[in-house]
Amino acid sequence: MIEVDRLGRTFKVRGTVTHAVQDLSFGVEAGEFVGYLGPNGAGKSTTIKMLTGILAPTSGRLRVAGLDPSRRRTALARKIGVVFGQRTTLWWDLPLKDSFELIRLLYKVDRGAFRRRLDELCALLDIGDFLATPVRQLSLGQRMRGDITAALLHDPPILVLDEPTIGLDVVSKAGVRDFLRRLNAENGTTILLTTHDLGDVERLCRRVMLIDHGRLAFDGTVADLRAIVPGEASIEEAVTHLYLSSRRSPRTPPPRPAQDPPSVTA
Template identity: 60%
Template structure:
């Protein structure tokens, strides 16, 4: 068993964790109202070494608060946290040697210094052996295409360039765990593709454990085999992307082009959702294979062409949130 993992093999162990904030707001000239806000409400999940897990949820769901507790920035109000066998709140300095963190809207780089100077400072701060530092820097510069940016002050970098620079900075000390909070926010298509490819390579080659929180669901679809959904501080779903589609009742769509206009095609469990002349759109459960439907349609109808459109994960999440709101309303009224 990995000595840094728990008895169940968990490299990251979140057990019934809560975080409550005391919020004060002004209600009059000399009066203030105090209320308690439960940002995280009894969340539990485990991540094995080398996993790449996506964490999604609306604004205020508790995602970033959870990440901050896992890094030791915030202390849980209740529950238990362990990362590589370390309690983040009690041993933050020791944990810093094992983790890398990238917050999409904040930089860890020195604003007025050339990019390479930030890396040199981190070399000293983390006491990285010289050979290891050079090897890691060369690898990050190559894979993230930073060679022409090293002498440029950070304040002159574009958002995409700075983001790639931040990711490299987080990896110079060879962390076992990489936390990414909105790593592709505001990036153009090319920059997003470059960052995603780097993260895939990092996970495959180094076995780095990655916990990714994002609003860009393409990050999840392209990088993570497992997804955790959080809403109002509670865990709504933890499993595979395929299972998420099933839980959200998502559907695939078969687009059929016929030789001529025909009545709606009847091939259960698919149902016709749209007809335009000789083209028909048939929706069917996302967990079902399209092959039997295609075979039955080909037997009955004169086909010209067909294609399958995959379900939109954003629509799946929206339905789950809507159901969660409905459930909470029902509980409040009962």
């Protein structure tokens, strides 16, 4: 579903060239639930923007659902759903249901299919009680559930999530996590999740990738990640260890592990 081969993206600001993403390669198969982690400034957001066609790569090859994102943005939009936790795709002054109707028109979704999909998502995300509420009056948790619904109304096979639980209370966070788990398990939706909340990763993701200095520093399972640190390490300890190791040796990321636990060259 996602193919990334030696991807690079540079920015030039006041004569200084910054390599936001360097020589990045990975693949995501249909039905995977992958956590994409990294410290601030590591290149996560730049990667997501290239995957969704917002930015064009400087070098390398990229395909999402068989399409070049920056060249086929309109076609790609019908195959992916995107949720940015700190931004909304909903119309601020309109009732939630009106935002959904506008999205139906934008994606040219058949009215009958739209109604069935919306009813299903309303039941799963428990948003029926505030469909008539203007978006500006929704709580953060309600708005986030509305944004996730909006991203899925056209039934895309790929969902890209950037900090979908940021700022949510415990109950709202649990509800979003449960929905995403079911969406992946029951619908087979491919999900790529970027987050700083390692609880999201531990509860949802079967595979984890970590990027730092624009390069892939780790690719494996949560168990592989924990095995990096001796003893009964928490996922937080393992990720911290990887961050620090990557910063000491940013040009030697470990390969994706197969059978044996991965090691990190310091």
